[in-house]
Amino acid sequence: MSTAEETANKATFTRVVDACNSHDEELFTATIDEAFRPDLLFTAPAPTEATGAEAIKEVFARLWLAFPDLHISVDDMIAEGDKVVSKHTVTGTHQGEYMGLAPTGGSVTYSEMFMLRFADRRIAETSGVVDVAAQMKQLGLI
Template sequence: MSAAEAIRNRATLERFHTATNSGDPDTVAKAMDAFVAPDVRFHAPVPMGATGVAALKQVWEVLLRAFPDLHVTVEETVAEGDKVVSRNRVTGTHLGEYRGLRPTGRTVDYSEIFVLRFAEGRIVEIRGVVDVLAQLRQLGALPS
């Protein structure tokens, strides 16, 4: 993989983040169709039974329903070969049901790291670590 391809993959991820920060579920779904392979391998905390891009779409539907103002701030990105690593800070206000929790009105501020593998300009594999413990503590679901 050339350095130019790594730069293109990084730019694709930036466009994807722009779409997810729109807060519009339709915009997010269209971005997934454009930037993510339909059979993407998704290795992240997803308790739903779906696979591929359908699993990713479900995750974002749940997140945007629970946190309509969800915002992902990219703090660091490294692109090398066919992979892009993104370390992010996520913020949002809990205004909808989430993981069985009724809306609390509380804000969350947590970290995540994703390693994305690209092929032919699309995301084909996602590995993620999300600080769900911090998220749930901030929502009052777990003691701090």
């Protein structure tokens, strides 16, 4: 894979993060539909039973309800071949129900890492590690 394709893959994922941070549901949905294959293989701790690209939409719908000011900061992003690895810091204020917990008004800050595999210029697979323990501790669940 050429450097140009690796750069394009990073730009695609950056567009996804920007759409997440916009909290504009129409922009977000359009970006997910463009950037992800409908048959996406999604493996990450997520409060959804949806599959494919629809899982991404559902996860963020739930996160935005719980954390209306949710923000993802990209700390590092590396591309090699058909893969992009991205490390993030996620912040938000718990203002809606989340995983059965009533709003606490507390702030959360946690880390996550995702590895994405691209096929035909779209994200075909994503595997993530999210520091759920940090979320739960900050929300008082552990």
